[in-house]
Amino acid sequence: MTAPSQPLLEIAGLKVQFGQTKAVRGIDLSVMPGEAVAVLGESGSGKSVTGKAIMGLINRPGRVEGTVAFEGRNLVGRSERDLAAIRGPGIAMVFQDSLDALNPVYSVGNQIMEILTVRLGWDRGRAREEAIRLMEQVGIKEAETRLGDYPHQFSGGMRQRICIAMAIALKPRLLIADEPTTALDVTVQAGILRLINALRQESGMALLFVTHDLAVARQVATSLVVMYAGRVVERGKIDEIFARPSHPYTRALLASNPGAVAHWSQLQPIAGNPPDKATKVTGCAFAPRCPRAEPRCRAEAPELRDVMPGRQSRCHFAEEVAHV
Template sequence: MTAAAKIMQQPGEALIEIHDLTVQFRTAGRAINAVRGIDLSIGPGESVAILGESGSGKSVTGKAVMGLINAPGKVSGSVRFAGRELVGLSETELQDVRGPGLAMVFQDSLDALNPVFSVGEQIMEILMVRLGWSREKSRAEAISLMQQVGIDSAEKRLSSYPHQFSGGMRQRICIAMAIALKPQLLIADEPTTALDVTVQAGILKLIAKLQRESGMALLFVTHDLAVARQVASYLVVMYAGRIVERGPIDALYARPAHPYTRALLNSNPGSVSHWSQLHPISGNPPDKTMVFTGCAFADRCPRAVSRCRAEAPALRQVAPGRDSRCHFAEELLDAH
């Protein structure tokens, strides 16, 4: 397989299948459990959002899929991309998959770009190194990519440096670099968090447009349900390293089947009809070193009873296409 060869996939199979994915960091004699055994599959062209507070494990999940967890982190479980197991691959083997298979857009565009090279050089390097293209051909494609992501006067801006762009424009450059090799799955890790609302809206529209037109799959990591609804059709809610609810995003928005999802809705200005109805989530996320005997959300849940603290709920189907990790999920659904 060449460095930028397209990953071949059998008809009808999921593009990516994640099974029992666990990410643990050992430091100072303590085990920090960032991701605790999640299962997820994404088909070709599907758009999935992972939602949760800071520390929920959502960003670590995306980085684990990309093979970006370094020591002292340890990844176990299975991540199969187009039938190929990624967990345990060497960095050289992972480079074979990244680009034409998987690509990622990070939260901080300034950190993602090299400050001493022009943005044009950085885009062109991908094409010349991975595809073996000439400098002239790579330059023409770099201009085209910058135009695709909405950079005005692309040919002129090719020689500009990262610090000469606004935050929103830098993120567009990062997106151009991510799609340069036409990935089958784009992972976007809170790409709009540091941007103002107007710029954020433009980036979200761009990602949705590129995903729709290219047919690539999308895994979008966010803490904001209103943002998730703009780019994804399927939602995965994470808490304390575990999936607590998943299903079609509009269904979860209308009738959440887990108290944490409901709490996220009630604390989000874009999810309620009036400011007076906003309710911040009480308490704090649990310590990542904890081993839970019951529900991880029990200490913050207004519906919790003794059973919740004594018996850990399983992630189970509670309605067609809907899964929840709550003993009382059916009651929550019936309450709406």
């Protein structure tokens, strides 16, 4: 166990490369015990790869560099046996697509019970009781009757609830949720977000919530990490970033997000595309799309640096951007 003042998870210089594809170019982020952190970035920015790298799920030919310290111990390069012991009670993950995460040929009850019998050595009777309790806890009605149903007999939202039940079965200290609501309609999405908030309040588990939606991030998290082209470009308290973004990319995201602006007429899509993942970036990766770019931006890569108390930004002109 970590002391409350020490990060539960501390990632430094995380890089993930698949052949020539630089999926993650150097991520630094930390999650304190019980803290809820949202990771935000557009499609392809390396969010899922970061989540999988934390879980030790990047397979060859993927290459991982840097450190992922969980409760003070680096997980990068650890044996599969060590990682398997941490997955579940230490860190659990809810994946982007519940259909991929569940096994179609086993009933959902069996899949939840198996975690408890295999990992905790419980007998089937005890595991069955707990599986019912977990299904009820995530809001599945008539859980006892539905225990024998197969994944395809549940709606997308209900399947995502079952994935959450499986993820929390071993009471993880950190839950990584990778866009768990992206495929769902808005009402179902709101229910899942309320469920995640309620589970956190009951158990005190920390949350790393991956999303491309600023409005969703704000509903579950107190801290925000903004990713662009495989790197962190801004991080800090979410409300403070909303009130005063200090990176032009965050500012552009705020202006392009329907949930974050006061009126549809204020929406501004971000023009252009992120840099090619096989190319080495010289200078600032956002420069080709940045309305604030100057010659210095193309020549000199900005570092992620402190720009005000509790805030970091990877922009040469962060202070000016924050005071526009």
